[in-house]
Amino acid sequence: MSDILEKMAKAYDPKPIEDKWYASWTEKGLFKARPGGDKSSAFSIVIPPPNVTGSLHMGHAFNHTFQDILCRYKRMRGYNVLWLPGTDHAGIATQNVVERRIAGEGKSRHDLGRDEFVRRVWEWKEEFGSRIINQMKKLGNSCDWDRERFTLDEGLSRAVRTVFVRLYEKGLIYKGKYIINWCSRCHTALSDIEVEHEEHGGKFYHVRYPFVDGEGWLIVATTRPETIWGDVAIAVHPRSEKAALAGRKVRVPLGGREIPVIEDIMVDPEFGTGCVKITPAHDPNDFLVGQRHSLEQVQVIDEHGFMNELAPGYEGLSIEEARKKAEEDLRNSGLLEKTEEMVHSVGHCYRCRTVVEPYLSEQWFVKAKPLAEAGVRAVEEGRIRWAPQQWEKVYFQWMENIRDWCISRQLWWGHRIPAWTCEDCGHITVSENDPAACEKCGSTKIVQDEDVLDTWFSSALWPFSTLGWPDETEDLGFYYPTSLMVTGFDIIFFWVARMIMMGLEFMDEVPFRDVYIHALIRDEKGQKMSKSSGNVIDPLDMIDKYGADALRMTLAALTVQGRDILLSTGKIETYRLFMNKIWNASRFALMNLEDGVPLSELSADSPLALHDRWILARTKTVCGEVSRLLDSFGTGEAARLLYDFVWGDLCDWYLELSKPALRGDEGPERKLAARTVIFGVFRDVLLLLHPFIPFVTEELWETFGFGGGFIEENAWPRWEDRPDYPGAAEKMGLFQETVRILRNLRAESRIAPQAFANQAFVQTEENSLLAEVLRENGMIMETLTKIRKITLLSPEEEKPAGSLSSQMESGEVSLVVGDILDIAAEIERLSQEMAGMRKNIEAGRRKLANEDFVSRAPAEVVEKEKDRLAENEARLSRIEENLSSLKRS
Incomplete structure (x- = not known):
């Protein structure tokens, strides 16, 4: 183990870890989907395809992190997972990019002609189109890259033509004059x-x-x-x-x-x-x-x-x-x-x-109402669920008042409309394959429509066209309908609704079972990020500075369903510190897991201390709760729960409490038991954290030597069959509360952190649970609080003079300070604090008695004022009590 520690960096550095592990995962085909077996085990997501012209922004980073957490979790739960990636050809955006390039040559697209211009766009796509895919990989996306699709690739083009022709033959596509949004510059x-x-x-x-x-x-x-x-x-x-x-x-x-x-x-x-x-x-x-x-x-x-x-x-x-x-x-x-x-x-x-x-213009349209009616029924019948559910009403409102959809665009880059007009008889031939002659009169003088289809038309087919439709492929049979669509509220109408309509029309089945609508990423002041405002946070810069794991954990932990995410670099720095905390805790654990001593499962007679039983019970509870939350898309709550558990319960409490046993102070059997608990808990923690922070957990999994291949190839912790350790949580709660009170009393008394206090007292009933906790764990409590002696007193016994006290539900905790502090000076200090506290309380009460303030101020401001008043009143009560005690000394 010492050799491992020598190789393990003393401080966490994401840069050498992230590229190494991503290359290993993809080389071994870790994310490759393999259809087959029980269809109920399928879990599939098609990624909302970012524009091929684009660069990864914070909206992408959040959207993709959310999906990646679920995909990694589902693989570890034994699901057959497909996360299918791809990009959108982005008609207007891409055409504008290339037009600007050729403008630099002093030419326009009309100088080049349609064929040459389209060739130049494809050339640009081959040169620059993979940028955003590479950026997605930097974030850690566990997509099946062998199945990457592009909305203009050969298979999707065939699907688009098939859909257009079938809708036209059903009378659901027509050409007519209608008011449209018209750009006179882009034409x-x-x-x-x-x-x-x-x-x-x-x-x-x-x-x-x-x-x-x-x-x-x-x-x-x-x-x-x-x-x-x-x-x-x-x-x-x-x-x-x-x-x-x-x-x-x-x-x-x-x-x-x-x-x-x-x-x-x-x-x-x-x-x-x-x-x-x-x-x-x-x-x-x-x-x-x-x-x-x-x-x-x-x-x-x-x-x-x-x-x-x-x-x-x-x-x-x-x-x-x-x-x-x-x-x-x-x-x-x-x-x-x-x-x-x-x-x-x-x-x-x-x-x-x-x-x-x-602008009134002749365009191609889809008759949307017949398609929308089926889409409304699918949601009403519960075949598609929305989260948060409030978006269901927005969807219904739009679908029930839907207008015909203008699907033609006056561009050269895109799916060209498969319609040919006869110059002799004026008949329009619509065909999946390029016709040689007019289907009505046989004339060869036919001209294809100059327009291309709206980008959203091809995107509407994305859940099934990417799986091989119109062919009956193995992927389509196994992974359709997909499990989940994750997207922003701004494209419910333009994309989500249209995917539902097209899926029902051509697959006779919904395109996905659940729709998760995520919030916007805003700056820390709640403002929308924009280049003009200068408040954009670039995810690639954040990955370079803090690491992908820190960014992912930040985005996950800030997620509250239905609320916008307020992001700042300071918050990313906070979760970078969390990576350090995990890293340092792992180094501590590894230092105490010496070579040569096999660590097996805990036996029924393993000598477990209260904190051992408590951390095992907490780990079981957290495993179950995180699983429940991820099953219901509660990634934010799950991330915050894991953060609090790892930082607070595991690092701040359990590892501190385990040090005497690990040093051998409690004997060899307790040392082995503590080491075994640490080994098992860290294994569970890395498994639970992996969907959120895959890179550091993979590195630590290998360092601990847990085995079983990559961490994601190991099963999610099975918490259901583990012991419950009844009573451990309640006892540990009393232990922690007592320690916190004693530490607070030390801080209030201005006792130096390294100095020892001589004595403290806990007054409680002799047969109470608190008394039992003190009798069993008094020595370790004394170590944690740097108090030489903690003594139990009955409620009838008088506590010593010259002490500061604090009340808890099960009793009263007192710290003797008369032998440490200048009592007269402390009385003076507390008297001054009491006077100031009374002024604050009086001001708070006046504010809350002001009906104008209570009725006009935001609810959260009023609530904060009430909380502040309650805290001040509780503090005043403690000051008065402590003054009374000090004055008796």
Whole structure:
């Protein structure tokens, strides 16, 4: 064992450990899934595929750590685990990256042509696409890398085409005009998640619309006067006082066209003027109103973001220029009632920051409602469970009000839409394989649609396409449906809901049994991390500085279901210290596990001390509780429980209490028993910690020589059949409480940490459990508290004068200080403290009696004030008691 200690670094350094062990794990195929056997043993997760252009950020780090903890745990519980990795082709993001590269050559994608441009994107992907995968490995992801998928690889492309064709043949995919999010810079449609909203200053323009009959006008408030050119109606709510205006006609204040006043429930009668201009070509809500009332669609802004010929005198103006001109023209014509400054949310393209326009465009759509109905039923029937459950309601709300899904994007990088238009007869041929001729007239003059599919379309198939669908593969049969989907709340609609719809449609089964929605990672002040704010914490920097285990344990321990994670480098430093604690405790244990003495299982007659029985009972309890928590996705509670158990129970208490036995002070049999307990407990601790901190536990597992291959190849601790050691926890609780009180009394008396106090007394009933604990463990209690003699007194006996006391439920603990301290000086000090404490108590009571404070302050602030008052009152009671005792001396 001494040889091992010489090789074992004195301080924990993650750098030489992490790369070494990850290479060993992957070389030996530790994470490789092998389908077969009882399907009930399958546990599978498909990783939410990060963008191939991306770099590992804290959101990824948390998401992946959560999944990795569960996958490693399930392998140790005997499950057949598949954690399938992959990346997303990220249409807009990747195309923008490559367009910027070729722009550096003074060219555009149009100069290269479609085929050459796509070839250049694939070239870029081959060169840089593995970066994020390598970063995931640095975190310790135990994925089956042999099964890595990419949303544009050959197998997934085939799945995408198959799905498109089948949905089209069922009438669930169609081509039509619809309002979409449009980026005039990227020249493509955007999904809602690709639109990022920012607060911007603007104006409300209150505009007069004169009645055609010449009798006055009505007033409409708008933020976009340039779109007045596209107005086709004014809407009022049918049950508002403005409903009397319905049926009349007004004149559009720019251009002078006559338009009707109509009734529609879309109008909020309490907002603005109660009258809403309807511009179906430039607003998604207006578009739906237009469909309901069969209104004309007048499109006055073109795809480049400029006014067109339908706005005479404005043609060629940018939107901003047209807005200024509209304000000027309306004012000059006397039709601008007033303007009001306001702040509103403006959507921007998430890649190029261009303001996004609602744009009427011919696109491909999926009829979502029939698919959504099946998705709602699956959750209602309990076939999919949500955690936290509150997200179930959000899911239902969206699914029950779902709109058709725009799936086409005006890009070159992506799954090209498998539809060919005949130049002779106009028929559209949709086919899984490239057709040679029009299926209707046989003409060979067919042209494939220029658009590609929304990235979310291929991602929606991820749980089954990655397993080999449309082929009936062994992986698909064994691992589908997957067990769990872990993702953020921001993509419930764009990804989770669509995976559910597609899984039910094409597999006739849900894609996963459970959905875990994790919170956001924010900075320590609760602010969202962003480069512009300068508060981003880079996980790769943290791994380099503190190690992957410290970062993983931090993210796990800070997790509280339903709450955002407030992260700081200081918190990561805290869990780096935890790695040191485990390392140093292991060195201590190894120093006391000498070579040549076999350590077997404890026998029934092993001479166990109270602290031995207690740590064995605690280990059993912790094993069961951690297992229960991980089975219910409680990784945060499990991590915090293990942290407290290892740092507090094992290191601060048990190892300290075991030192006399390990030194041989209690005889050879007790020494062997203590060593055997330590050996077994450390084995369990490393197994329990491994899913959270795999690198350091693997290193220590080998150092201890526990055997059985890699730690993950060993079974999770079986706690169910172990002895309970009844009474050990209660007795140890009394022991710990007494020690804490004596240490506190020493600290309050300003006794130097290394100095010995002569005497202490514990007053309790002779037959009490506390008395039994003192009689059996008095010597070791004296050692821990540096008190030469601890004496039991009955409640009737008077405690010595010149002592400080503290009450506990089972009795009273007193420390004699008269022979150590200047009593007069101590009385003076305590008197001053008592005066200050009374002021604090009086202030606290006044604050809590103030109804204004209690009603307005956050609940946690009020609760903290109550706790502070209770602590101060308890401290005052102790001061008064101690003063009384000191004054008797």
